[in-house]
Amino acid sequence: MMSAKRPRIGAGLATLLLASCLSGAAFAAAPTGNPIADAFLAGLEARGFKDVTVESVTGDSDTAELKGIRAVEDRPAPPPAEAATPDEAKPDAAAPDEAKPDEATGDSGGDDGGSESADGGATGQAAPAEPATPPAPPPAPMVLTVNHLLIDNAGVDGGRIKAGVFNADGLSFVDDESKLTVGSLAASDIEIPSADSVKSGDDLNKAQALYKQVTISDVLATDKDGFAVPVKTITASTDDIVDGIPHSGAFAASGIVIDVNQVADQDFKKELLALGYTTLNLSVSAKGAWHPDKSSATIDQLEVNADGIGSLTLTSEIGGLSKEAVAALSDPAQSDKSDAVIQGLTLEKMTITFKNQTLVQRVLEAQAKDAGVSADVYASQLAAAMPMLLMPLKNPEFQNTTAAAISTFLKDPKTLTVTASPEQGLSVMEIFGAAMFGPEHLPQMLKASVAANR
Template identity: 30%
Template sequence: MTYLALRRARAIALACPLLIATPALAFDASGNEIADTFFEIFEAGKATVTGYDSVEEDGDTVTITGLRAAINDNGSKTEMTIATMSFEEGEIASGGGLTASAMSMNGVAIQSQEDGKDVNVTVAAIDIDDPVLPSAATVKAKASADAVAPSYSRAEITGILIDSGKEGKIPVSSVVAVIDEMDGELPTAGSLTVEGVEISAESLDAEERKTLTDLGYDKVVLGLSLEADWDPNTGALDISDLTISGTEAATLNASLKLNGLTREVFAKLEAAQGKPEEAMGIMQGLQVVSLSLRLDNESLVDRLLDAQAKESGATREQFVGQLSAALPMLLSAIGNPDFQKSVSGAATAFLNDPQSISATAAPAAPVPFAQLLGTAMMAPQTLPTILGVTVAANQD
């Protein structure tokens, strides 16, 4: 429920809920061209502007106060209020869209109801640089899309609180998205940063709360960062950095390079959503260039080992020794002795001194997905060799 609420909040507050199926316009015209164009775009989907307090123009800035809106989407009811919303240097595009040098919202509150459960999301501020909102006509024409989001160069959401009632509250300090390059409506280069996602014991159910507190945590504060670059012409996708971190826990870093994800392949994958077999067939033309994973431990692994040792009635040293001794047998199912020895050695070193552990796939030449799938079925023990996988522990 929390994930659905966050996704809905992002879609409404950041992308503006420009959903399909256009109803009759319900808003009262303000007489201000910028504000009325925004209301028209806003209502080009299942959103309805139910009211606003005022629209004022001061130089190049148009400010809407007390905006109220509602959405009824297949039984999921959502109401939203925005205390103040402003456009700086707003202009009406020739096709009826709306552009501005900046768009900001303050005091955003979203109330959603799904499956009879209420979820409230509040946002202190949303600041968007260089927003480009599509015209109402464009929204209507894209009847196959779930939503039409505005493009922008940078968007920042701060002071987020997701309140799922009895299921708990999750605050998020900030979300920052930067788009460096676009290909039509598709972002092709940019970054995403999420900071201060606070998971507290009181926000979890009894079993999850026990798991967290048994590890000695009252709360865990998570963060995420992503940098990616995609060339839709050549099909090269480079996720140069994906980092997920938890304070006093651990940091996971990943990177990935793929070939073959062209504009046409991407469109086919979009059309195949909800059809896993069809999507799998499309993906067989992709190629893995490289992949890396690295876990840097702060204290999470130590806490896990201590907890498991306590549960088994052994000291940590005894538990680590037992686990290390069992690794060769556990890994024998791989059927690749050299790789098994490498993994066992790295894992043993990490368990005895948990600093970091990493795995890197660097094949001599890009490996097609089709080859990987075939190998996984016919000779899985050769996958580490084909991909050039290496595993290492406690290396800088």
């Protein structure tokens, strides 16, 4: 899909657009005279954009309407590669020892010109230094444009904007590797941080844009090879904001369309086409909450749906997310603590459900065709083999119940649900260690169960 360096379509897109559009660039133009527009543009300056221009600014004490915004964000050049260090001078291993008088003949054994290697090169000299690698050119700048921006029912306090309405139309983010365009963005009950808060970095919460709800429409992401992914609608909402941190929220994206023929992974593309999928139409939704009093977070729903394939839904409760842990995960300055925090997170419970549409039938039919049998016969053969396939787990009770559930699902593929409900929270390190060195213990540790068609 898109390069890892490019904006990704997914749960982070609303945040990306808000961060970039609401307070994302540098402004060096003269004040516009509108306090709301000036605060907004100063916030752009604080985040590293330059050469900001605005075609026109109108409004009054609680409104700003900006047209034709353009800003350029320079990207820093990558650090230069270390110069190659030539090897120390070493005698040629294949060269003869230093010439000595021949004890048998008295011959001096050579002239005064010094020894040479078989290919005529002088021995005992340093290898030539490799030519220095020229420094990589800096990445092309990213250009942000916004056709129209309306900030209404707004006020400015210490450079921080609070607005009831934030509507933008005709947004684009373009560099030499990708292009992201957005038809419209509409946010309500929004707070845009002041330039001073962004520059200082002392309080990350004060440097983040906050919103009650945002709707983004008609997104199109295109990479340099022409691979394009449209997204019809993205919505996001936050609630229970305390000290600048939302404690609950929801996200949804629909109308994500992928042309299978444009998929870069040739093996994956071949498999999808063989199953009869030429277009993937996806949707994603999520909602959850953080409970600082319990040092935990709940994923009430995380669902990925693909038309004609099926849906995958996850619910979970994660422990170990204290205020200090969340601060460490959110603050780049505390990145050295992130690994320890992640390792200390605990799984309290989790449920994963796959709801089949046509994927299982298509896979069974394809594999049955290769085996020279019918799909029903192939499914029965797989079901009969399940107990043996699960024997490495060395857990007869889990093997039997799981084999029965998978057998039911294969014969009538509707839903398959995996549940984990450990008696007490298991840390990431405990789960990882068991998976690596004693996978047969995992079902008992997790109190795992598998059920079909419920």
